[in-house]
């Protein structure tokens with residue numbers, strides 16, 4: 001078994017994390033996303049680009065890794081379902097058969113995984129990227145104790161922003177690692193926030209997604225009510241888009257929802273997972289969140305109706321079913 005030269009880890013509620021070896025071989029400075037500028041800067045750098053690992057090539061991970069490859073980075077990929085690596089290998093990515101081997105062969109490894117369980121599997125499994133860490137709460141301390149660096153970096157923004165390199169990174173943890181990986185974050189995203197201690201990035205992400213889940217549930221109620229009282233829900237979408245409550249999410253998803261179409265950008269199961277984690281976070285500080293709790297119940301019912309892998313806007317189907325009861 002390969003012995004990773006650096007401890008890699010994922011905090012339990014992380015969407016995305018970065019790691020690096022002790023020795024950093026290059027540092028790039030890009031401030032804003034622009035693929036051609038990124039490529040130009042990479043070419044201009046005297047030193048060779050470092051080796052970048054990417055674990056988890058789902059809806060988000062795949063386009064994020066693709067943007068790194070297109071920017072000229074030397075990327076090694078791994079995904080539990082190997083076939084999802086093929087498109088990236090065709091674009092020039094290397095492949096390793098386990099997270100452990102990716103981590104051992106790369107200077108920085110990013111992970112974009114489904115949920116706490118998958119992050120722990122990938123980090124601590126038999127051929128995981130980490131060498132220890134029996135409980136998630138000990139992970140960060142463990143990393144520091146072994147001298148490796150850790151950055152949590154959940155993202156805001158969905159499939160299209162991931163494809164366009166327009167994600168928003170909510171990072172926390174080791175500041176020097178943040179500075180080191182920022183050029184890569186700028187390839188994949190349009191902005192980044194450094195929020196201090198580990199846990200703050202995930203907390204920010206959960207608060208944002210808690211609001212988003214409730215907004216979508218409320219929007220769904222509005223669409224159905226407008227229809228029931230004889231209004232055209234398409235007109236409601238237009239009215240909303242011009243007023244104080246306008247949001248890109250409504251304009252983007254509203255027209256499909258009216259047609260009962262839910263092309264998956266953010267899977268419903270992940271929205272429910274984030275609501276569950278946000279409610280746990282709220283409980284940990286005795287904060288009352290009745291709206292989010294009610295929304296969470298709707299997403300739970302949606303999951304039981306088999307809507308796990310539909311876009312989270314499919315939550316409207318639960319309300320439709322309820323109104324027929």
Ligand SMILES: NC(=O)C1=CN([C@@H]2O[C@H](COP(=O)(O)OP(=O)(O)OC[C@H]3O[C@@H](n4cnc5c(N)ncnc54)[C@H](OP(=O)(O)O)[C@@H]3O)[C@@H](O)[C@H]2O)C=CC1
Nearest residue numbers: 056057058059060080081113114118157158159265266270
């Ligand atoms: N989609 C979106 O709009 C956004 C999603 N997120 C978050 O990012 C994360 C990834 O989302 P997304 O890409 O949409 O999700 P996907 O479901 O498309 O991808 C999940 C990834 O996790 C892997 N995975 C799942 N379980 C395991 C496991 N037990 N062991 C190893 N790998 C596993 C999957 O591998 P396999 O291919 O083998 O199934 C896949 O690579 C989630 O936490 C989500 O909440 C954040 C912002 C936006």
Ligand SMILES: O=CCCC(=O)O
Nearest residue numbers: 155156157158209266
């Ligand atoms: O976690 C998913 C976020 C989706 C979005 O920000 O559009």
